[in-house]
Every structure is written in structure tokens, then in C-alpha cells.
Amino acid sequence: DTGVSQDPRHKITKRGQNVTFRCDPISEHNRLYWYRQTLGQGPEFLTYFQNEAQLEKSRLLSDRFSAERPKGSFSTLEIQRTEQGDSAMYLCASSLVYFEGQGTYNEQFFGPGTRLTVL
């Protein structure tokens, strides 16, 4: 399977613990995105990387959230001192961005998500 993979698929943790999620993008893709989806809502954008550079992180929900993509391949999303409000599905997507005519081609492919439950 050469799609986007995420690990773990499910995580249950106690409030105050740190958690780390991993995303492995499609290998030739240069962009990687993290989204969060709470129950009954559409996903919301958190951050993204162009290769190893994190180009946008102002949408990260608080300073407890951080993400890395150290070698421009897989990425990790860490949440420190988890709170019950952090319970959600965390989605990763990757894309190969290129410029076509006057537009930008950026079709994102999503992983299965990591469902976090904070007790």
C-alpha cells in the first residue's frame, strides 16, 4: 500500500500525559499537512510542511502542540499535557504541489487518521 499511513490508529491517554502521532506520506509528495477533526465537524487545518520546512504553524491550537518533519519524509505531531478538549481525530494529508499554467496543483491525499481520546 503506497498511500498515506498514520500510527497509531487509536490512542487513549490520561489527562496531562504527552502523546505523539506519526504520519508517513506518499513517498514522492513534497507537502504534508496536519488537520484536526472533532465530532460532527469538518476538519480544521493545523500546520503544514514543504519538504522539511514548517511553513505555517500559527493555526496550531496552543503551544502544547508541535510538529516536526526532520528529514522531509515522515512527520510527527506531539501534544503535551493533554486535555480532554484535545480528544479528536488527527488527520494527516500529503500532496505533490506543482505549478500548472497560472494555477497551483495541490491535490491532497489523506491518511486514515489517529483517534485520540483523553480521559
Place this chain on the structure above:
Amino acid sequence: KNEVEQSPQNLTAQEGEFITINCSYSVGISALHWLQQHPGGGIVSLFMLSSGKKKHGRLIATINIQEKHSSLHITASHPRDSAVYICAAYSGGGADGLTFGKGTHLIIQP
């Protein structure tokens, strides 16, 4: 007000019916995505379009850039089409992530 609005929020129809889901957006976009999400969370990209119309099997997506409106149609609907359909706008600049609608929960009854 969400920058991407979908309607209806919930739709129940009988097998074989023609389905239309609408999406309106207030942001400038370079592309609009239609996504399908099944129970359990996995999201599949159905279409990405910036103008006109695209067709894949029984699915058709249209977009009117001037009116900032897109529609997803399903012909000859089937119970396996039951899912949440999400519209997402890509602005191509700024924060660069997708801006999502809340989704339309579609149930096709046999």
C-alpha cells in the same frame, strides 16, 4: 460564519435517487475539493476542480467560480454511497491548508 457552507447537513434518500449536495464559499480559491468520509474516519478525495465540471463514474462535480458555488451530484444512488461528503476550499496562498465545510451526512436506503 464558516467560510465554506454546505447544504443540506443531512440527507436521506431512496436507492436510485439523484442526489445533489451544494457548497458555497466566501474565500478566493484556486481549487475546490470534494471528499468522502466513511465511518471510522478515512477520507478519500473524490474531485479537485477549479472550473467547469468533472465526472467519475456516477459522481459529477461542478463549480461556478463567479458565483462561488459548487455541487456534487450522485446519479443512481446506492446504499454504498452512504457517507459524509465534505467540500473543502484551497486558496493556494496564506496558510495554504484546506478550509472545510462541516459535511453532508448522506444515507441511501435500499
